[in-house]
Amino acid sequence: MLLVYCPYCDVERAETEFSCRGQAHISRPSDPSQTSDEDWVNYLYMRANTKGVYAERWRHIHGCGRFFNAVRDTVSDKFLKFYKAGEPMPDLEALAKEAGK
Numbered sequence: 001m002l003l004v005y006c007p008y009c010d011v012e013r014a015e016t017e018f019s020c021r022g023q024a025h026i027s028r029p030s031d032p033s034q035t036s037d038e039d040w041v042n043y044l045y046m047r048a049n050t051k052g053v054y055a056e057r058w059r060h061i062h063g064c065g066r067f068f069n070a071v072r073d074t075v076s077d078k079f080l081k082f083y084k085a086g087e088p089m090p091d092l093e094a095l096a097k098e099a100g101k
Contacts, residue, residue: 006060017062023047024055024069053096
């Protein structure tokens with residue numbers, strides 16, 4: 001079982017309290033009506049499928065209900081960092097080096 005930390009509630013709980021919502025820091029096009037079909041498909045469906053350190057968006061569904069971000073090593077399933085939504089993405093390479101990757 002994974003333990004996930006919610007930076008809003010300041011608690012660590014079982015992953016069953018949370019829902020992973022995929023890759024973090026995906027920006028919605030500023031004017032969808034002017035976005036090409038190809039760019040819209042890329043926004044909706046195309047995600048990095050990283051083997052290693054990856055920034056994900058999570059939601060504390062059985063707690064505060066808020067979204068937050070986490071950096072996780074997809075090989076070991078080890079979380080390296082949790083941070084609130086809206087905060088900048090940390091340096092993934094530096095986190096990987098700290099984790100010995």
